[in-house]
Amino acid sequence: MGSKLTRAFDNDWIGPALVSLVAIVVISILQPSFLSSFNILVLLSAIAVNMLIALGQLVIIAVGQMNLALGSIGGLVAISFAAMMEIWGLPPLVAMCGGLAIGVVAGIASGFVIARTGISAFIITLAGLQIFKGINLGITEAQPFYGVPQSVKDFGNVAMAGPIPWLVLPMIVAAVGMWAIFNRLRIGRFILAIGGNRNAAELSGINLDTTVIWAHALSGLLAAGAGMMLVARLQIGHPAIGEDWLISSFAAPVIGGAILSGGHVSVAGTFFGVVIIAIITQALVLFAIDPFVVQIVLGALILWAVGINRLRELRVAKAKA
C-alpha cells in the first residue's frame, strides 16, 4: 500500500532532490533569466565550491563530531596557495600540492589532539579555528595576495563546455571519492561505525584514534580544495576566505539527511542540500532581495531540515517498535 513510495522517501536524497527541482521550475517561470547560460555557470561554480565545504563537514559529522576550524583551514590554505605562487613563484600545480598538504597536516593536528586527549572536538576545533585564523592574519596582515597566475584565474572563471565551469571537475572527484570512501572502503565504514556507536565500534576492533585522525585529515583535504577553488574563483588570495563557511557547511549535510550524532550521512543528499542553498541564494540576488536575508533563510532551512530528520527518526523508531 504505497510502501514502495514511502520507502523511496526514506532515501535521504529524494526529498532534497524534489525540492531542488520544484525550486528550479518555479524560479525559472518567475524569472526566465535564471536559466541563462551565464547564470547556470555562476550557479554551478557556487555549487562546486560549496560541495567541497559541505563534504569537509560531512566526514566529521559522520564520525559524530563537528569541525569549527573548517573555514579557517580553508582560509589558511587559500592564502598559502596564493603566497606560494606570488612570493616563491611556484607553478600552480606544485603550489596546489603544497596547499593540499597544509590542509591535511592541519586536519591531522586537530584529529590527533582530539583522539589522544578525548577532549570534545568542539573545543579543540574552536582553538584550531583561532590558531589557523591567527596564522593566516599573521602572514597576510589582513592584506590579500593579488599575484594569482592567469591559468589559475581561468580555471575558476572559464567554462569547460557550454555553461559548465572547470570548477565542477574537482567537485566530481571529491563527491565520487567521498561516496566511494563511505560505501566501498574500509576506512569509511569505520568512520560511520564510530559515529553510530562508539563503544560497539571499539569492541569490534576498530582503532578509534586512527579513524578519527583519518576523518579530520579528509576534512582538512576537502577544506584545502575548497579554499584553493575560491582563490581561482575570486582571482585573489583573500584572508577572509573561509570566514562564512560555518553555517552553510552544516546546513547542506543536515538538509541532506545527515544525523548530527553521527553514523548516518548521505553524499547525494548533501549534494542536493548544496544545490538548494545555491538556488535560494541565487534567487534572492535575481529578485534583488536584501542579501542579508540569505542568513535568515539559511538558519530557517537548518531548523526545517532538523525537524524533518527528527520526524523521520521518530517514524523509523515507531516502525521498529
Added chain:
Amino acid sequence: MSIETSPPAVPEAAGGTSQIQKILFSNEFGLVVLIVLAFAFFASLLPGFSAPFSLFAIGRQIGIDTMIGFAMMAVIVTGGLDLSVGAIGVSAAMVFGWLCERLGLPLAVSIPGAILFGALLGTINGYAVVRSGVHSFIITLASMSIFFGVMIFLTKAEAFRGLPPEVAALGRLKLGGKVSALLAISVAVCIALSVFYRYTTLGRRVLAAGANPRAAEVSGVRTGRMFIACHALTGALAALAGLMVTARTGAAVPSMAGQLGQDWLLPAFLAPVLGGTLLSGGRVAVFGTLLGAAFVNVITAGLLQLRIGEFWIQACLGLMLLAAVLADRGRHVLLRRRGLV
C-alpha cells in the same frame, strides 16, 4: 604535618589538609598564581604596564569578557552550548539603541528592555532545544544565523550613534581613579551568580539537572523548564555584555561582535573553561570565569604592549585555549591518581 603521616583517624586534621589541598589544586588558585606571575612579568618588562590608564583599559576588557563568559557558562551548565551569544548580544544592543534613540525612552526603561529582549531570544533557543530534543549546537547555529540576519535586515547594518551621553560616560567611568565601572558591574554579577548557584533552590536545581538530567527528573526537578531557564539567563547575560560593549564604544554598532557574532565565541568559551566549568554540565566556576577572563586579558594586553603583532595574538589565544583544556585534563588525571576526585 605531612600528608603521608597524618592519621586518618583524626577527622579534624584530615579534613583540614584535604581542604588546603583542595584549594591548592583548585583552578582558581592556579589562575591567581598565573595572573600574578604574568602581571609581574609584563610589569617588569614594560614600565607603562601598571600605569593607571593601562590598568583601567585591561580592567574594562576583563569586565566585558567576564560577562560574555558568564553568558556561555550559564548554558554550559546544561551540558549544551549557545553559539548565538554574540548574535543575541548585538541584537540586544541594537534594541537598546532603538529604544533610547528612536523612541526616546529613558535609560531606566531601555536598559531593562534590552536585557529582557536578550532573555526572550534565549528563551526561544531553550524552548526549541528542549522541545525538539535536537542538540543545542545545531539549534543555536541556526538561531545565530536568524537573529543576526534579522538584526542586520532591520537596522540596515547602520549603527545608533546618538545615544545619551551617560552611556559613553559609564564606559569611561573610573571608580577610585583606576577601576573601570564595567569591571565593577561584572564583579557584582559574579557575586549574584555565585549566590544564585550556591544558595537558591532554582540554582541548585539547575545544577542538578545539568549534572544528571535523568536523576534530577526522578527526584522531581522539571529538567526541561530548568534548561529553558538556563538559556534565558544566557540571553540576559549576553544582552548585558552587549550593553557593556555599547558603553565602551559609546554607540550600538552591528559589527561589534563580528560576522554573525562569531568573534565572541572564543572569549565566551575561554573564560569558563579556564575557570574550571565542566563542559559536560552540572558544575560552574563563577569566580573562576572572572579569573579566567582576567588571565587572558593580562596576557593579551602584555603581548600587545610588547608589540607582538596583533594578528599573532589571535593565534596565541587559540593556543591558550588548547593549553587550558590540556592542563585541565592533566590535572584530572593527576587528581584521580592521588584519589582526590
